[in-house]
Amino acid sequence: MPTTTDTLPITSGDDVVRVRQKVRVRATEIGLSLVDQTKLITAASELARNTLDYGKGGHADIETVLGDRRGVRVIFRDRGPGIPDIPQALTDGFTSGNGLGHGLGGARRLVDDFDIQSIVGAGTTVTIARWKR
Amino acid sequence: MDSIPILKIGSALLVTIQVDMHDQLATRLQDDLTEKIVQHRARGVLIDISALEIVDSFIGRMLANIANVSRLLDADTVVVGMRPEVAITLVELGLGLPGVKTALNAERGLALIGGVSAAGEAADDADDD
Ligand SMILES: Nc1ncnc2c1ncn2[C@@H]1O[C@H](COP(=O)(O)OP(=O)(O)O)[C@@H](O)[C@H]1O
Ligand SMILES: [Mg+2]
Numbered sequence: 001m002p003t004t005t006d007t008l009p010i011t012s013g014d015d016v017v018r019v020r021q022k023v024r025v026r027a028t029e030i031g032l033s034l035v036d037q038t039k040l041i042t043a044a045s046e047l048a049r050n051t052l053d054y055g056k057g058g059h060a061d062i063e064t065v066l067g068d069r070r071g072v073r074v075i076f077r078d079r080g081p082g083i084p085d086i087p088q089a090l091t092d093g094f095t096s097g098n099g100l101g102h103g104l105g106g107a108r109r110l111v112d113d114f115d116i117q118s119i120v121g122a123g124t125t126v127t128i129a130r131w132k133r
Numbered sequence: 134m135d136s137i138p139i140l141k142i143g144s145a146l147l148v149t150i151q152v153d154m155h156d157q158l159a160t161r162l163q164d165d166l167t168e169k170i171v172q173h174r175a176r177g178v179l180i181d182i183s184a185l186e187i188v189d190s191f192i193g194r195m196l197a198n199i200a201n202v203s204r205l206l207d208a209d210t211v212v213v214g215m216r217p218e219v220a221i222t223l224v225e226l227g228l229g230l231p232g233v234k235t236a237l238n239a240e241r242g243l244a245l246i247g248g249v250s251a252a253g254e255a256a257d258d259a260d261d262d
Contacts, residue, residue, distance in 0.1 A: 013156040020153070020187065038187055038218040042226065045189040092227050100190045106226035 003064045010076070011057040016048040019060050019074075026064050026072045032132055039110040040072060040130040046103035047076045047126050053097060055080035055124055071112070071131035082120040090116075137162050139169050145177040145246050146170065146208075147239065151184045159195045166199055170206045177246030178203050179239055183214025193228040200232040209234065211242040 006026075008019050023044045027037040044060070051058040055078025062074050083089045090108060095101035104126075108114040113129040137158065140147045146169055148162065166178060180196065182188065188196075200210035211234045215223075223230070236242035 017153045017155060024186070035218045035221055038216075038222050039225065042187045042189050042222045045187060045191070046226075049189070049191060100194055100228065102190050102227045106190070106228075109225045109227075110222065 003066060006062040007059055008062065009057070009059050010048050010051045010078075013052070016045060016052060019048040019062070020045050022062050023072065023074060026062055027130070030064055030070055030072060030132060032072065032130060036130055036132075040074075040128070043107035043110040043128055043130075044074050046107045047074070047128065050103055050126075051076045051078045051080075051124075053099075054078075058123070065129065069131045071129050073113075073127065073129040076126045077123065078125075079123040082122055082124055083116075083118040084120050086116055086118060136165060139165060141169075141173055141175070142179075142243065144173075144175055145179055145243060146173065146175045147179045147181065149181040149184070154192060154195070156191075159191070163195065163199055163202070167202050167206070170203060170208050175208050177209045177211065177243070179242045179246070180210065180212050181214050181239060182212055182219075183216065185216070185219065188215070188219050188223055188228075190226065190228060193223070193226075193230060196230060196233055200230075204232060209246050211236050211245050213237065213239050213242040 006022055008022060009015055010019060020041050023041050024037060027040055048060060058076060058078030060074055060076050065071050065073055088094055090105045092105045093101040107128060111128040112131050115127040118124040137148060137150060178199065196212055203210045213236045215235060234245055236245055
């Protein structure tokens with residue numbers, strides 16, 4: 001049962017900071033542990049930066065999930081070039097820019113749920129969630 | 134544009150990162166530090182990140198870049214005050230921060246930097262521009 005969703009644009013470095021802050025507020029409200037909060041916010045930061053750097057900007061939907069499982073879900077969407085080879089993009093050390101290549105794979109390790117959908121020429125959607133335990 | 138103050142302590146430079154770093158600030162810090170290492174013939178750079186709630190690969194890359202440039206200029210880089218939850222997260226992210234030494238606090242960080250004997254000396258603000 002998702003509650004209200006915050007939709008934030010990601011078109012600048014400052015927007016990446018705002019996404020982190022909003023995710024922190026949600027994670028604190030729902031009572032994620034400090035380590036879990038930190039992991040979720042770090043993953044969100046990596047994905048927001050990818051949306052900006054590679055997806056040519058987009059937005060993040062941030063929602064609190066209540067019910068059997070309580071947690072925070074964040075969906076990153078862009079209408080950028082898409083990812084031709086997702087397993088390669090998830091491999092540590094792979095970057096098509098000048099990054100460290102740990103963002104996507106690292107984000108996957110830092111959350112409980114991770115889903116990536118990408119269509120070349122149409123865009124990329126990455127969904128992450130971290131649940132209260 | 135704002136910048137991050139760089140303090141001189143003996144033959145080391147101390148930088149305390151207090152804000153949520155954005156891109157220009159990170160670039161500016163790298164440039165300013167490089168300049169000050171040369172200007173003060175600094176042997177070490179201490180970067181206090183105890184105020185940082187997260188370190189992602191953007192910040193990780195900045196720290197690694199600073200360490201690389203410092204090494205070329207014959208200065209050691211020590212990151213001090215990393216929060217435990219940040220350390221746990223960095224490991225899972227797979228960022229070992231190669232070339233970056235770490236210490237629990239600034240005092241221990243200073244001790245790690247070779248040739249720094251003036252740790253007790255009054256810190257004079259080197260960022261007077
Ligand atoms: N939203 C996106 N749109 C297009 N390509 C992407 C997107 N996110 C990631 N990628 C691709 O996946 C690669 C790996 O991403 P990541 O692991 O975050 O490393 P880095 O950001 O350091 O390049 C990127 O270099 C890029 O080629
Ligand atoms: Mg990335």
